[in-house]
Amino acid sequence: MRFTGLRLWLFRAGFDRNIFLPLVLLAVYLLNVSNALAQGAAGDPASSAKEQDYYTIVDVPIPDGIELEVGGMAFTSDGRLGVSTRRGEIWVIENPYMEGTRIPKFTRFAYGLHEPLGLAYRQGSFYATQRSEITKLTDLNVDGKADAYETIVSWPLAGNYHEYSYGPLFTPEGDMLVTLNLGWIGHGASQSKWRGWMMKVSPDGKMVPIATGMRSPAGFGYNAEGDVFYGENQGDWVGSGRITHVEVGDFVGNPEGLRWSHLEGSPVKLTMNDIPDTGDPMHKVAADIPGFKTPSVWLPHGLMGISTSDILVDKSGGNFGPFTGQLFVGDQGHSKIFRVALEKVNGVYQGVAFPFREGFSSGILRMVWGNDGSMFVGMTSRGWGSTGKAPFGLQRLMWTGRTPFEIKTVKAQPDGFELEFTMPIDKSKAEDLASYKASSFTYKYHHNYGSPVIELEELAIKGAIVSEDRLRVRLVVDGLKQGYIHEISAEGIQSDKGTGLLHAVGYYTLNQIPAGEKINLSSLVKAAPPLDHSSHQQHQAAATSKMPPNAAPPSGGNSAKRVTSMPSTWSDGPDQTLIIGTKPGLKYDVENLEIKAGSKVKLTFNNDDDMLHNLVIVKPGMAVPVGEAALKMGLEGSQKNYIPNSDEVLFHTNILSPESTETIYFEAPTVPGDYMYVCTFPGHAYVMQGIMKVVR
Numbered sequence: 001m002r003f004t005g006l007r008l009w010l011f012r013a014g015f016d017r018n019i020f021l022p023l024v025l026l027a028v029y030l031l032n033v034s035n036a037l038a039q040g041a042a043g044d045p046a047s048s049a050k051e052q053d054y055y056t057i058v059d060v061p062i063p064d065g066i067e068l069e070v071g072g073m074a075f076t077s078d079g080r081l082g083v084s085t086r087r088g089e090i091w092v093i094e095n096p097y098m099e100g101t102r103i104p105k106f107t108r109f110a111y112g113l114h115e116p117l118g119l120a121y122r123q124g125s126f127y128a129t130q131r132s133e134i135t136k137l138t139d140l141n142v143d144g145k146a147d148a149y150e151t152i153v154s155w156p157l158a159g160n161y162h163e164y165s166y167g168p169l170f171t172p173e174g175d176m177l178v179t180l181n182l183g184w185i186g187h188g189a190s191q192s193k194w195r196g197w198m199m200k201v202s203p204d205g206k207m208v209p210i211a212t213g214m215r216s217p218a219g220f221g222y223n224a225e226g227d228v229f230y231g232e233n234q235g236d237w238v239g240s241g242r243i244t245h246v247e248v249g250d251f252v253g254n255p256e257g258l259r260w261s262h263l264e265g266s267p268v269k270l271t272m273n274d275i276p277d278t279g280d281p282m283h284k285v286a287a288d289i290p291g292f293k294t295p296s297v298w299l300p301h302g303l304m305g306i307s308t309s310d311i312l313v314d315k316s317g318g319n320f321g322p323f324t325g326q327l328f329v330g331d332q333g334h335s336k337i338f339r340v341a342l343e344k345v346n347g348v349y350q351g352v353a354f355p356f357r358e359g360f361s362s363g364i365l366r367m368v369w370g371n372d373g374s375m376f377v378g379m380t381s382r383g384w385g386s387t388g389k390a391p392f393g394l395q396r397l398m399w400t401g402r403t404p405f406e407i408k409t410v411k412a413q414p415d416g417f418e419l420e421f422t423m424p425i426d427k428s429k430a431e432d433l434a435s436y437k438a439s440s441f442t443y444k445y446h447h448n449y450g451s452p453v454i455e456l457e458e459l460a461i462k463g464a465i466v467s468e469d470r471l472r473v474r475l476v477v478d479g480l481k482q483g484y485i486h487e488i489s490a491e492g493i494q495s496d497k498g499t500g501l502l503h504a505v506g507y508y509t510l511n512q513i514p515a516g517e518k519i520n521l522s523s524l525v526k527a528a529p530p531l532d533h534s535s536h537q538q539h540q541a542a543a544t545s546k547m548p549p550n551a552a553p554p555s556g557g558n559s560a561k562r563v564t565s566m567p568s569t570w571s572d573g574p575d576q577t578l579i580i581g582t583k584p585g586l587k588y589d590v591e592n593l594e595i596k597a598g599s600k601v602k603l604t605f606n607n608d609d610d611m612l613h614n615l616v617i618v619k620p621g622m623a624v625p626v627g628e629a630a631l632k633m634g635l636e637g638s639q640k641n642y643i644p645n646s647d648e649v650l651f652h653t654n655i656l657s658p659e660s661t662e663t664i665y666f667e668a669p670t671v672p673g674d675y676m677y678v679c680t681f682p683g684h685a686y687v688m689q690g691i692m693k694v695v696r
Contacts, residue, residue: 012300049502054321054404055357060096060376060394063106069392070378072119072128073368081368082109083394084116084128086380090137092144096396097370110137117365118167118220118448121177129167129178132157134201151207152176158183158191162610165217168201176201176482177210179217179230184610186659187236187447188215188256196257198230209266211250212257213293216331218247218365219310223342224325227349229328231308234301235610239282239443239451241308242295243329243340245349253282255447282445282456283483283511296349297340297509298443298485301450302637302682304338304353304507305331307384312367312375313539319373321399322408322422328356328375330364334683335379335388337364337397341409345512352410352488352508360395362388374398385586387683393485403493404502410488412510415518416462416477417488424470426494435492438477440484440510441635449657450612451472452638455484462521470496476519481555485509487635561643561651563665566602574602574665580677582609586688588677598670605662607656613679616640616652617666617692623678627685642680669694 062068068091073086081096090110095102106128109126113135116128125138126146133154140147157163160183179198182188190196190220198210198217215238220230228246232238237254243253249267251258255275261268270291278285286292298553299305309330314323327340336358342351362379363386370376382391408420429435438459443451463476473493480486486508494500566574576599581589594600605615618626629644630637641655651666669675672694679688 030606032095038066049404049417049499051357051404051502052359054402056398056400056503057357057359057361057377058098058396058398059361059394060093060098060104062392062394066091066106066131067392068378068394069380069382070366070394071115071117071380072121073322073376073378074121074126075368076121077124079371081370081376082119082126084113084119085392086115086117086382088113088115089455090116090119090126090128090286096376096394097372097374102156106229107144109139109144110149115164117164118169118178120168120170122170122174127152127168127170128174129165131163131165134168134176134178151205152203153201153207155180155194155199155207156192158195160184160189160191163192163195164216164218165222169220171200172201177220177228179214179220181216181218182214182254182256187449188254190256190259193263194257194260196254197260209260209263209268209599210248211246211252211293212261212268213250213252213254214257215254219308219330221311221313221327223313223327224315226233229296229327229349231311231468233307234450234612236447236449237445239445239528240301241299242303243297243299243308243311243327243609244293244295246293249291251289251291252293252295277447279444279446281442281483283442285445294483294511295509296342296511297351297353298507299329299331299338299353300453300485300487300507300635302631302642303634304355305329305336306681306683307331307332307333307363309363309365310367311370316369316373320375322403322406326409328367329353330367330377332363332365332381332384333386335360335363335386337377341411343411345412345514348511350412350508350509350511352407354407354506355503357397360388361392361393362386365612370396372591380437381585383584385584385687387686389687390624405499406502407490407504407506410506410508412508412512412514413474414514414516416475416480416506417486419473419475419488419490421471421473421493421495424496425466425473426496426498427466428494429494430466430470430473431464432492433464435490436461436464436475437487437489437491438475439487439635440479441487442482442484448637453635456639457481459486463519465519474519478519480513482510482513500602519550550654560648562653564663566665570600570665573600575599576601578603579606580604580615580690581606582613586611586679586684588615588679588688588690591690592693593690594695595668597668597672597694597696599668600665601668602663602665603651604661605656606661607658612655612657612681613684613688614643614653614655614681615677616643616680617650617675617677619648619650620673620675622648623676623689626683627678627680630680630685631682644680650675652680656678672696 069086081093092109094105114130118129120127134152136148136150138148162184167178183191197212216233217230255272258272309332312328329338339354339356363381366378379393383616411418441456460478465474489505491504630642653662675692
């Protein structure tokens, strides 16, 4: 940055350095917006367009000494931003928009709370959800600090570290909704009353159960129609992240909460014994169980984040771009935001998920609208890990005014899908069936942690009909599967100005196939032949010229890079035995070790964490490139343990579930050097690394 001379002049003129930096950030932001608008006016090619050309991330500077590990956010009626933190504080920020020459002012409103992971504001008071209660906090003497801490309702705790509580979300009637995380004892566990449930609390503190089956319901909110949706994280009984429409009496998947279904007031009548553990797809199991609600939209793991957080509906009326009425869904692990467009078919919600904006500084937990249509994003990563390196942060996402060329939404048809675009499209490209790809897949529903992609099948594109206004394409797709996720790619589509899509791949959850008239195929272009799905690449991952194509060997059994039984030639056993485990925050418990060149090594990897991990030994400096290659494996990554077929990979374990272990045997490299070991589970490689020093 070329501000040294100006900064020195300002300091000599008496300017405070704490004022200078925010001014510089604001100036840089305005310059970026100006350049983006100028490029848009000049019609720069979208082939080189980036997400930041349309949506700019601006830091809200946090004063030194404030650990703003954001747990909740809520605006007051006069435009101040309240932020609750995992460290038990509530801060009130004046001028969070950094208007004029002023910088944000932070005032500690409250402290001494127990990890409040949600915040709301109503009629002059803040409402925070602590681990064991909803607390109303009020500034009685108007000095900027809470004088009254009032318990609205409380609930029991077992003391498990994983018993997080979220909310409140106010209903139009003035009641509050909260969700209660399961504990963790090697698997999700409801060790105290109502864990795994969504609860409704009246203003006078009466709490009643609404729905159960939740594992880690960190985010929930309304859609444009005022219905409630919650987000789920991958784990036991949860093959992948997802969002689900929640109504009174629903069971949404994890059986642990059913241990309380017999209690008075429970609207759910299922028991734990009613839920089979077969590994069949979730929609097939749910079909035989009344009250079992399947996800409205799946967020394929690794491709669309790894740790679903907040849900925020776009009610800006166009002040945030062309996506009014859609949902924005945060991801804590990948520090990203996704976009979801819903529709209702046969009375059931379903829809499509797209990438939207990546590059946030830490793990996204909360999102809230400012009064100018910008989005404030609150972040934290301590103990949970994220691709954003900062331990916490507060940023503001602002639309530059340029409209990105995107698939705006996808709607189900009796014989395929209708794609709507944000700009008119090139008709010839849109009528070319080779411009599209489609496939269907699902996940196992079982007690195990997560699931690989299963029943992956290429689907043939039979026809494409472009609307008269060139904003929509009706795709005829052979082999639609009700209850499955459908990957839809439109890589070949261009706008009528010759620009490509910013994000060309979406994931549609087809819960119901609508009735209606099908397209007469006899009048359409001959169908394109099915495409080899192995060529599918994860559309978000960065290309890496050092890595070869990503076809990995089968994950089961021994291979040269994964030997799980001691070689018969090792008559004297291994020369060295290593044990490596995990610890919270995406870390190995041993981050540096030394072995002798050419020695025989027995390595045991213990996954002590509550997430999936592997251990992959790679050549010096290749941890991140191998991790990015694993991301590029797309839907097949989970089937192949995220191990790319690369000469840079030397040895590896499989992906391990929490509280599991695997031992591998290998001969150390003969060339000394700082080799690396890394977890290639999506997003982990940027953080979870260690050095294996090979010496003579």
